[in-house]
Amino acid sequence: MKKKFQVRFLRKKRKIYSIIHDAQNGDAIIVSELSRLGRSMLEIMEILSIISEKKLQYLCLVGLKGG
Numbered sequence: 001m002k003k004k005f006q007v008r009f010l011r012k013k014r015k016i017y018s019i020i021h022d023a024q025n026g027d028a029i030i031v032s033e034l035s036r037l038g039r040s041m042l043e044i045m046e047i048l049s050i051i052s053e054k055k056l057q058y059l060c061l062v063g064l065k066g067g
Helices: 002-011 015-022 041-053
Strands: 028-033 057-062
Touching: 015 041
Parallel strands: 028 057
Antiparallel strands: none
């Protein structure tokens, strides 16, 4: 599966993917809102899965906005 994620990193042009790709075990990803991670809930969940797999820390200052 690691190769699958690396291919996704190369295809995606959004900065968050290069940040996660370059991050090392124990680094922290900090975002102002959960919605800043991705353009859809599916993309957000994919990114959170990658963050977890790479054993990165994650901090969100505000939850999802909306309904």
